[in-house]
Amino acid sequence: MTKEEIRNYCDRLTQFDTPTISNALECFSDFKRGTGFMDYTIKPVVSCTTTYVGPVATAKIATEFPATPEEQAKMMPYYQHVKDMGPGCIVVQQDMDLKPVGSFWGEVNATQHLALGCQGVVTSGGVRDLKEVSGLGFGYFAKEVVVSHAHTHVVDFACKVTVGGLELEPGDIIACDIHGIIRIPVEYLPDMERACRNIALAELPVLEPCRRAIMNGETVEIEDLKKWREGMAKARENSKIR
Ligand SMILES: O=C([O-])CC(=O)C(=O)O
Ligand SMILES: [Mg+2]
Structure with a gap:
C-alpha cells in the first residue's frame, strides 16, 4: 500500500x-x-x-x-x-x-x-x-x-x-x-470502511424496534428483545469480512 x-x-x-x-x-x-x-x-x-x-x-x-x-x-x-x-x-x-x-x-x-x-x-x-x-x-x-x-x-x-x-x-x-x-x-x-458500515447496521434489529417503543411510550417484551438480539447476532455474523 x-x-x-x-x-x-x-x-x-x-x-x-x-x-x-x-x-x-x-x-x-x-x-x-x-x-x-x-x-x-x-x-x-x-x-x-x-x-x-x-x-x-x-x-x-x-x-x-x-x-x-x-x-x-x-x-x-x-x-x-x-x-x-x-x-x-x-x-x-x-x-x-x-x-x-x-x-x-x-x-x-x-x-x-x-x-x-x-x-x-x-x-x-x-x-x-x-x-x-x-x-x-x-x-x-x-x-x-x-x-x-x-x-x-x-x-x-x-x-x-x-x-x-x-x-x-x-x-x-x-x-x-x-x-x-x-x-x-x-x-x-482496504476492508475497514465496509466492516464499520456493516457492523453499525447490524445493531438496527435491536435499535429500531426499541426506538419505536420509546417514541410510542411503550415498554418492550423480553421475548421480543431476545428475538431482536438474535437478529443482531446473526447480522454481526453476516458482517464477517474473512
Ligand atoms: O515549552 C515546552 O517545551 C512545552 C510547551 O509549553 C510548548 O511547546 O509550548
Ligand atoms: Mg508553551
Whole structure:
C-alpha cells in the first residue's frame, strides 16, 4: 500500500467512532478480541469531537533530568522523522520518567507539529497550554496535565514504544477519539470502511424496534428483545469480512 492509499483509507475511517472501529475489527477472523487498544490511562485532555486516524510516528522522551549531548542532538532528527511519516501522522510518545514530571507538549510543539503535517499526539507523559491547544484542532491525548516543561528532551525516536499498555512502531495505524486509542492492522485497511458500515447496521434489529417503543411510550417484551438480539447476532455474523 502506498502512503497515499493508506492516507485515503484513514481519512475514510474518520466518519466512524472508535467503538464502531473496535467492533469492525472483530469482523476479521484472525483478530484477537480484547486486544490492540490502549488502557484507560490515556484520554483526550482537550475537547475532542472527531476521530483521528493515521500512521504513527514514535519517540521516547524524558523531562526529569537534563539531556545528554547525544540526546540533545536527537531533537531535529526527531522532527524530521515526524515530517517523513507524512501528512496525517499521529505522534505516539512514551515518557521514560518514573512518572510524568514535565511537558514536552504545549502551544509551541503542538503548532510546530501541525506545521509538520502531524494531526495529534498520544503520550504517556504530560501536556500543557490547554487553552491555546484546544483551539488548534490538534489531537491531544495524554496521561497527565502538568505545569512545567522541566528538562524536556527526546531520548529516542522512530523506535518501538509502549503507551497505555499498547506496543506500537512507526507506520502502525491508530484511531483516537473520546473513548481512547485503538490499533488498526494495516492489512485490514482496504476492508475497514465496509466492516464499520456493516457492523453499525447490524445493531438496527435491536435499535429500531426499541426506538419505536420509546417514541410510542411503550415498554418492550423480553421475548421480543431476545428475538431482536438474535437478529443482531446473526447480522454481526453476516458482517464477517474473512
Ligand atoms: O515549552 C515546552 O517545551 C512545552 C510547551 O509549553 C510548548 O511547546 O509550548
Ligand atoms: Mg508553551
